[in-house]
Amino acid sequence: MQDKQLLTLPGPTPVPARVLQAMGKHPIGHRSGDYSKIQEEVTEHLNWLHQTEHNVQALTVSGTGAMEAGIINFLQKGDRVLVGCNGKFGDRWAEVAEAYDLNVEKIEAEWGKPLDPSEFQAKLEADSEKQIKAVIVTHSETSTGVLNDLESINKAVKNHGEALIIVDAVTSIGATSVPIDEWGLDVVASGSQKGYMIPPGLGFVAVSPKAWEAYKTANLPRYYLDLGKYRKSTEKNSTPFTPPINLVFGLLEALRMMREEGRDNIFTRHQRLTQATRAAAKALGLTTFAPDGNASNAVTAVMPSTVEAEQIRSTMNKKFNIALAGGQNHLKGKIFRIGHLGFISERDTLTVIAALEATLKELGYSNFTPGSGVNAAAEVFAN
Template sequence: MQDKLNLMIPGPTPVPENVLSCMSKHPIGHRSGDFQKIVQRTTEQLKWLHQTTSDVLTITGSGTAAMEAGIVNTLSKGDRVICGDNGKFGERWIKVAKAYGLDVQVVKAVWGEPLDPNQFKRILEEDTNKTIKAVILTHSETSTGVINDLKAINNEVKNHEKAITIADCVTSLGACNIPMDEWGIDVIASGSQKGYMIPPGLSFVAMSKKAWEANEQSNLPKFYLDLKQYLKAANNNSNPYTPAINLYFALEASLTMMQKEGLNNIFNRHTRHQKATQEGIKAMGLNLFTNESFGSPAITAVKPENVDAENIRKTIKSDFDILLAGGQDHLKGKIFRIGHLGFVNDRDIISVISALESTLSKMGKLNTPIGQGIAKTIAVLNKE
């Protein structure tokens, strides 16, 4: 059946019907008073979501644009930085940092394990001359389904006093609690196609006062991603360049939905769906790739035995029109990933676990009685 695809990947995520309807409106002038009102409202809503009184700026571009903006607006060529690397997106940070001539020291963990805050602590404490300018890391590493301890790592950065934290929160913002002001995070990058529940095309950079102070010393090249220009425009409820107008319509609608649900309810929903997915996976005899104690609320990675993970994905896509994410690089064919991020409800979780159990049974790879996995998932959902 056409047009029934259910996205259960870490992005893009499902989009609510009313958000799609808002996108279908005729564009308006991006220098008009009507559009300025939308910019003003969404800016305040973005601050609410980030739990900050600091600046949150909107860029027409992907989450990687926000990540790159975080670097080029706070650092200078040759600056010493620490990059956390425990997955595909940690590797991306390293590539961006090196592309701009930064002196990169890597704190590494094997894929499937979280970054160790004590490694950051040791390096930062040894830096008695305060030459480290930034600690750069991914909060929710979706390539493996790991959530890194951003709060603990950021505390070590604050103890250093000179360095700033630049965090990729692309798949954690809107899924778990990230109180920017309370934790004292300096730069947060995120993207529209994740917890924001709208299509790809917008990214967001939140900047603390300390980040703006670092900006005054930054000499890395920037033009389209020059956040000073975005701040100047935002102060006038505008954009420095032509924005994705219809995505702004969607953004306002989605953030209004999120405000109606409430932050705690949003976080609890993601945690509940994460647990229901994990427990259903285990009940049907499958292994979680990442220990559930540090699993991401956005995605669950599964490592099946004696069966190619890509075959599972292809069969579920063919039989049920449910799209799961595959493994990346050396994990291709070894794991698959179930997204439970953004506009996801109980029905979606029940559907994907049922489809997975049915698929394994069809392939002759289900090692537990059929129905055991979905029964556990429903029990968790009913209990929680």
């Protein structure tokens, strides 16, 4: 049956009908009063979601563009930065920083393992001359399903006093609580095709007053990604460049849906989906890649042993029209990833687990009792 695909990826994620309908409206002028009203409401909702009193900036970019903007607007050429690398996206931010001639020091962990906050603490405490200007951390490492201990790493940064903390929250905003003002996070970037429940094309950057002070002396090249331009326009309920108007229509409707559900309810729902998915995988005799204490609320990475990950993905897609994500880099073919981010419900998760059981059976995998995965997930949802 056509048009029945279920996206269970860490992005793009399913888009609600209300959002699709909103995006189907005829576009309006982005310099009109009507658009300004939309921009004003969007900004208010974004600030609510990010738990900040300071305006969140919206850019027409992907999550990578938002992170690049977050890095280049607040640093100077040659600045010493610490970058946490325990997956594909941590590695990417190191590459971005190196591309702008920053002095990059990596704090690494094996893929599938969380970053060790004590390693950041040791580096920062040893920096008596305050040469470290930023710490760049991926909160939810999408490539492995690991949630890094942002709160503890941030405490070490705050004790340092000088360094900024720059956070990739691309798959944690909208799935996990990221209390920006309470923790004093300086730069937090995210992307629209994740927890926001809309298609790709918009990136978001939250900026602290401390980071805006650093902006004044930053000298890395920027123009389209110059956040100062966005700040001035956002204050006037406008944009510095042409926005994707219909995507903004969708964003507004998605944010309204999130307000209706409630921020804490959103976080609780994602946590339950994560617990159910992990419990089901274990009940099926499969290995969850990330440790229980550091599991992302956005995606669960699973490492099968006696059946190939790509066979599972292919069969799930062809037979049940369910899209799972594969492994990246050296994990390609070794893991598959089940997304439970954004517009995903308990029913969706139960559907995926049931289809996974049928897929495993078809591929000759028998290290489980039929129905055990669904039952494990249902037990989580019953509590």
